[in-house]
Amino acid sequence: MNTFAKLQTYMTGRKALLPGALLLSALSALASMSPYILIWFIIREFLTEGAAASGLIYTYALWAAGLAVAGILLYFLALSASHLAAFRVECNMRRVAMKKIVNMPLGFFDNNTSGRIRKIIDDNAGITHGFLAHQMPDLASTIVMPLSAAVLIFVFDWRLGLACLFPIFFSIIIMTSMMGKRGRYFMQKYMDSLEEMNTEAVEYVRGIPVVKVFQQTVHSFKNFYNSIIKYKEMVGVHTKMWQIPMSIYTVIINGFAFFLVPVTILLIGNSGDYATVILNMFLYILIVPVFSQSIMRSMYFNQAFGQAKEAIDRLDKLTSIAPLAKSDNPQKIINHDIRFIEVSFTYPGANKKAVDTVSFDIQPGQTVALVGASGGGKTTIARLVPRFWDVDEGEVCIGGINVKNIAHDDLMNHISFVFQNTRLFKTSLLENIKYGNHNASLEEVNRALDLAQCREIIDRLPDGLNTKIGTDGTYLSGGEQQRMALARAFLKNAPIVVLDEATAFADPENEHLIQQALKKLTEGKTVLMIAHRLTSVMNADNILIINEGKIAEQGTHYELVGKKRIYTRMWNEYQKSVKWTIGKEARHA
Ligand SMILES: Nc1ncnc2c1ncn2[C@@H]1O[C@H](COP(=O)(O)OP(=O)(O)O)[C@@H](O)[C@H]1O
Numbered sequence: 107m108n109t110f111a112k113l114q115t116y117m118t119g120r121k122a123l124l125p126g127a128l129l130l131s132a133l134s135a136l137a138s139m140s141p142y143i144l145i146w147f148i149i150r151e152f153l154t155e156g157a158a159a160s161g162l163i164y165t166y167a168l169w170a171a172g173l174a175v176a177g178i179l180l181y182f183l184a185l186s187a188s189h190l191a192a193f194r195v196e197c198n199m200r201r202v203a204m205k206k207i208v209n210m211p212l213g214f215f216d217n218n219t220s221g222r223i224r225k226i227i228d229d230n231a232g233i234t235h236g237f238l239a240h241q242m243p244d245l246a247s248t249i250v251m252p253l254s255a256a257v258l259i260f261v262f263d264w265r266l267g268l269a270c271l272f273p274i275f276f277s278i279i280i281m282t283s284m285m286g287k288r289g290r291y292f293m294q295k296y297m298d299s300l301e302e303m304n305t306e307a308v309e310y311v312r313g314i315p316v317v318k319v320f321q322q323t324v325h326s327f328k329n330f331y332n333s334i335i336k337y338k339e340m341v342g343v344h345t346k347m348w349q350i351p352m353s354i355y356t357v358i359i360n361g362f363a364f365f366l367v368p369v370t371i372l373l374i375g376n377s378g379d380y381a382t383v384i385l386n387m388f389l390y391i392l393i394v395p396v397f398s399q400s401i402m403r404s405m406y407f408n409q410a411f412g413q414a415k416e417a418i419d420r421l422d423k424l425t426s427i428a429p430l431a432k433s434d435n436p437q438k439i440i441n442h443d444i445r446f447i448e449v450s451f452t453y454p455g456a457n458k459k460a461v462d463t464v465s466f467d468i469q470p471g472q473t474v475a476l477v478g479a480s481g482g483g484k485t486t487i488a489r490l491v492p493r494f495w496d497v498d499e500g501e502v503c504i505g506g507i508n509v510k511n512i513a514h515d516d517l518m519n520h521i522s523f524v525f526q527n528t529r530l531f532k533t534s535l536l537e538n539i540k541y542g543n544h545n546a547s548l549e550e551v552n553r554a555l556d557l558a559q560c561r562e563i564i565d566r567l568p569d570g571l572n573t574k575i576g577t578d579g580t581y582l583s584g585g586e587q588q589r590m591a592l593a594r595a596f597l598k599n600a601p602i603v604v605l606d607e608a609t610a611f612a613d614p615e616n617e618h619l620i621q622q623a624l625k626k627l628t629e630g631k632t633v634l635m636i637a638h639r640l641t642s643v644m645n646a647d648n649i650l651i652i653n654e655g656k657i658a659e660q661g662t663h664y665e666l667v668g669k670k671r672i673y674t675r676m677w678n679e680y681q682k683s684v685k686w687t688i689g690k691e692a693r694h695a
């Protein structure tokens with residue numbers, strides 16, 4: 107679909123606005139051209155009739171003034187229509203994008219942070235506004251004005267017309283050659299290096315704390331500096347490249363009198379009717395600048411059009427991932443066992459399977475642990491259960507039902523998911539915890555807080571449960587936030603619990619409390635857990651070693667230690683690291 111058609115689809119029900127704006131703007135252009143002709147009539151009357159023609163001159167003048175005013179009014183109306191259209195498109199673009207994003211698979215938000223999503227939607231919807239509100243109505247006059255001017259210059263005197271057209275013709279050739287292939291190439295380069303510079307700037311700012319800690323100022327600045335230099339050189343080269351054609355263009359388009367005057371003199375010499383010829387020449391001097399204006403305007407239009415096209419494409423790209431399919435007749439979850447049947451999954455755009463024909467099951471009330479080197483696919487496996495993404499091959503089933511056939515709400519109600527690093531919302535703690543269950547009573551909230559070992563945190567805060575997180579310097583440490591997230595999970599009390607390195611970012615003290623809370627949270631539940639500390643998986647009913655998307659080994663802790671393969675190696679390493687820590691602490695004591 108081309109850009110205009112795409113823009114029209116966002117117009118919903120007001121498809122006449124934009125063509126209307128174009129028509130009004132074209133009429134306005136005609137109205138503002140007509141005083142030129144009337145002035146020509148006035149001067150002619152004056153030259154031929156003198157004072158006797160004052161009545162007629164007066165009428166012409168009135169018409170000229172009236173048409174000039176009408177031109178302005180029509181333009182105003184055109185702009186009103188185009189602004190209405192532009193706001194409508196902008197608003198609908200945002201609405202459509204948000205609607206699509208709300209229905210995106212949860213995994214989409216891994217690669218697209220809220221800041222990035224907001225920026226892409228806001229910026230790109232905004233860009234189309236300028237194009238539709240201003241450049242579009244100008245397009246009509248950019249076409250109508252030079253066309254009517256071209257007709258005029260031939261109607262009055264075709265020989266003078268030719269003299270004027272010559273430089274215009276030339277400048278259009280120069281302009282199109284500048285805007286052509288080379289121009290587009292430059293534009294692309296320009297945008298690329300601008301983006302690179304912006305990215306490096308963000309990287310630089312983001313890295314400042316690390317840079318300061320490691321005293322690496324010069325090195326870290328290098329990439330940013332290089333991108334600026336690259337940008338500067340690129341712009342420099344292209345500016346020089348355009349220096350000559352642009353100068354020629356400016357001279358020719360403004361120097362049309364250079365051709366006009368000699369032709370006028372020739373014509374006077376030939377015909378002897380100097381009055382008409384000079385009169386025509388004045389008209390031409392008035393009209394010809396219309397062409398240069400139009401050429402400039404068409405350049406701006408071209409640029410704005412390119413940007414609008416790019417903006418729509420970028421938005422389309424953001425929202426191009428298909429939403430999760432909804433089942434036509436969803437089935438209710440009754441049993442809480444989880445089963446993976448030959449599941450494979452590849453991330454969109456990746457060329458390697460993140461999960462490769464994985465099969466395992468978790469009986470109701472059992473715990474299965476995933477361990478293995480980072481990047482192996484543990485998180486991906488865990489996320490396939492609550493349908494962060496849909497599998498490419500195989501099936502993920504809960505209670506024998508494929509998760510694709512379970513209604514989204516039902517699925518979410520049955521699973522508690524605790525991530526590596528939970529973020530709390532910028533609202534009161536009470537609200538934050540009630541995300542687990544909006545209908546919970548205060549009593550239930552308090553019980554969940556106790557179970558999650560959060561009592562001590564609440565007691566310390568000035569407003570207790572009503573303390574707003576993230577304001578007035580009230581921040582919680584990573585481990586404390588994790589305990590709050592657990593309180594949320596307790597409140598939800600879902601029969602299936604998925605834990606992804608829930609203690610990864612906690613300090614030892616928090617970790618101990620979190621472990622205690624986790625023990626209670628997972629009692630009697632069906633649990634899929636990922637852990638990097640092997641002591642926390644020792645009691646699992648089954649341990650899967652995940653490597654390169656596959657199950658490399660599995661069994662209980664004792665079975666696996668007996669096998670003397672990967673797990674045994676991991677276990678020995680782990681033992682060593684624990685001893686090392688204890689030994690170090692003992693020396694310091
Ligand atoms: N959101 C994502 N988009 C694309 N690739 C991803 C994404 N998340 C993880 N991957 C890739 O999938 C593979 C498995 O990652 P992951 O499941 O996070 O492993 P683990 O949890 O075992 O460290 C890795 O190669 C990783 O780079």
Ligand SMILES: [Mg+2]
Pocket residue numbers: 481484485486
């Ligand atoms: Mg992980």
